Amino acid sequence: MMRAKTKDLRRTMSRRGLLLAGGSVMFTSFLVGRLYQIQVAQNNRYRRLSDRNQFDMRTVPPVRGRLFDNKKRLLAGNAESFLLFITPLYVSDMRQTLQGLAKIIDLSEDQQRDVILAANEGPSFRKFVVRNDLSQRELARLVVRSPLLKGVSFGKSLRRIYPQGSLTCHITGYVSPITASEIDSNPELEKTPYLGTGKVGVELMQEDRLRGIPGRERIEVNAKGNPIRVLRDQDALPGQDLQVSIDIGLQSHTAKILRRGNWKPVQLGSTEVQHALSENSDLQAHIALGDDLILQDSKDRFVPPESGAAVVMDIQTGEIKSLVSLPMFDPNLFTGKLLTRDWKRLNAHPRKPLLNRVTSGQYAPGSTFKMVVGLAALEAGVISKNTSFHCSGDMELGNATFHCWRKGGHGLMNIISALEQSCDVFFYEISLKTGIRKIKDMAHRLGLGDVTGIDLPGEKKGLIPSPDWKLVNTGNVWTPGETVVSSIGQGYVLATPLQLAVMTSRLANGKMAVSPKLIKPPSDAPIFPPLNISPAALAVIREGMFKVTNGGLGTARKYNLEKSLGGMAGKTGTVQVKRITKSQREKGIVKNIDRPWVERDHALFVAYAPIKNPRYAISVIVEHGGSGSSTAAPIARDILRKTLEERG
DSSP states (O other): HHHHHHHHHHHHHHHHHHHHHHHHHHHHHHHHHHHIIIIIHHHHHHHHHHHHEEEEEEEEEEOOOOEEEETEEEEEEEEEEEEEOOOOOOOSSHHHHHHHHHTSSSSOOOHHHHHHHHHSSSSSSSSSEEEEEOOOOHHHHHTTTGGTTTTEEEEEEEEEOOOTGGGGHHHHOEEEEHHHHHHHHHHHGSSSTTSEEEEEEEHTTTHHHHHHEEEEEEHHHHHHHSEEEOOOOOEOOOOOOEEEEHHHHHHHHHHHHHHHTTEEEEOOOOOHHHHHHHOHHHHHHHHHOOOOOOEOTTSEEOOOOOOOOEEEEEEOOBBBEEEESSOOGGGGGSOOOHHHHHHHHHHHHOOOTTTTTHHOOBBBBBGGGGHHHHHHHHTTOOTTTOOOEESSSEEEEETEEOSSSSTTTOEEEEEHHHHHHHHHHHHHHHHHOOOOOHHHHHHTTTTTTTTOOOSSOOOOBBBBBOOOHHHHHHHHHOOOOHHHHHTTTOOOOTBOHHHHHHHHHHHOOBBBBBOOBBBSSSSSSOOOBBOOHHHHHHHHHHHHHHHHSTTTTTGGGGOEEEEGTTTEEEEEEEEEEOOOOOHHHTTTTGGGGGGOOGGGOOEEEEEOOSSSSEEEEEEEETTTTIIIIIIIIIHHHHHHHHHHHOOO
C-alpha cells in the first residue's frame, strides 16, 4: 500500500510540474513576445512618444516692429510684460486653483471663467495664458508661492505701448488680443494666442510687416512637466520698424488748437464747473474718457472741447504731417483685456471717439466745393476770368427760389470776386451752364468721390452725384435744381476732410495728381500721374483763393498768415446741418450759438501756404462750429503757422 501511495503521489507531482512548467513557458513566451513587440516591432512609435515626454515644443513670439514719427520719435513700441500660465494636466481642481490665484493677484471671475472654458475645450497638456500683464510685484508674490502652485508657470513677453497716448490713436490704431475669427482665418495664430494683432490704423494696415516671423524652441522637461533646459531650434525674426510721416510736435499743436476752437479753457475744480458736470451728460461722457479740458463759450456756458478733424499734407510728396480727429481715445486701453466699462464709455459716447473723421467722416463740403465748379466752368469754356453775373440775393429757377447767403446780394460778380466773397448766385448760374457731368469729372480729377489710398483702413469714398447715380439709387431723374444745390457743395455731395486736403494740394501743386502717404516712402521723389488741368484755369482759381484771405472783402481776410511766412490762400465753408424753421426765425433763433449743438452749422476751411511756392495744404472741419470764417479759418492759420515755422 505504501508503494501504491508513493506511485500516485509521483504521478500527481509530475502532472503539476508539467502544468507549472508549461505555464512558465507560456508566460515567458508572452513576455518575450511583448518585449519584442515593444522594443523591436514598435520601436519607432515608442521612441516618438518618449521624445514627446522629454521635450515640449513651443513657439517663440517675434518682437513686433516699432512705429516712429518723421523725426524718429516713438509712437508705438514694446514694453516687458510677465505672463502667467496654467497647464490643466497638472492641476487637480482648476476652479480651486484659480480661486487661490485670485487671492494673490487680480483675477476676476470673468477671467477665471474664460480660463476654465479654454481648458475644457483644449488639450490638457497645453499651457493657457491666465494673465499676460503681470506687474513685477504680482510676479514676486506668485514666485514666492510657486512650490504650492501645481501646474502654474511664468513667462516673459512684450506688450504694445503707445507713449503718445490718445494723440496718435487714429494714426497708429492699436494692437489687441487675437480673436477667434482671426484664428479661423489663420490657424498659425493659435500657437501664440497671448500675442495681439493690429485692429485699426497703421497697426492693421502694416500687420504683415510689423508682426515678424515666430521662432521655435524645444524645452526639455522632466516627468512632472517642469522645464530643465531650453534647446532653441529656430530664432524668431523681429518685425520691421516703420517710420510714418507725422510730426508729433505739429500733431500735438494741431490737436490743442482744434480742441480749443474759439472758446477759453476753465479750471475743472471750480464750483461752477462741478455744478455743470453734475447736470450735463455731454460733459460727464467727456470726463469719463479721461480728458480734463472744459471750455466756456461766448454765452458763458461750460462745454466739451470741439469735435472735428484737421489734416496737413505736403503738396509735393503727399506726406501727411498731421492728422487729428476729435474726440480721441487712449489706444493703451486695448492692449490687454478691454474692460467692459471702458468699452461702454467709448461705444456709447455721443461724439463717437472711435470714428476717424479724417478718413471716414463724410461731410457736405459747402463752399469749399466752389473751386471745383469754377474750374470745371473755366476748362469747359463756359466762362472766362472776366465773365460776370449779377447777384441780387437770390435766383429763380422754375417754381423754386435759391438764396445767396448774403441778403440783398453781392452785385456784379466774376469768378475771382465770387470766390473771394463766396457768392452763391454766381455758382448757381455757372453750374447750370456747365452741367453736373462736367462738375463730377472735375471733382474726381481733384480727388473727390473716391478713396485716396492712404495707409489707413476704413476710408470712405464720399459722394459726387450724377444723373446716373440718382437714377440707380433713387429711381428718379436728375433735376436742374439739384445741380444748383450741388454747386455750393450741399445736397448729395459728400467729402472727407482728407479728400478736401487732397483737392487743395492738387490745386496748389497744379501739375501732379498728388496722393496722401502716411508711411514714409523709400524715395524722396515720389512719382504721381499728371493732373492734366489747364494751368491758366488753375491760376484763376488760385487767384480767387488768394483774395479770400488777402482781398478787402475776403471771407477770411481777418485770419491771413503773416507775410514773413509767405501768407496763405484758402476758402471758407459753412454747411447748414438743419434748416432754420419759420418759427425759429420769428423767435429770433437764427444764430448758431442760440441753437442746440447738434443743429448748428459745420465750419470748414481749406488752404495752402506759402502763396508763391506752395508746400503745405490743410483742411479743417469743426463739427457744429458755426462759421467757417470765424471758427475754422483761425484754426487753420495757427496750424499752418506752426507747420511753416518748424519745416526743415
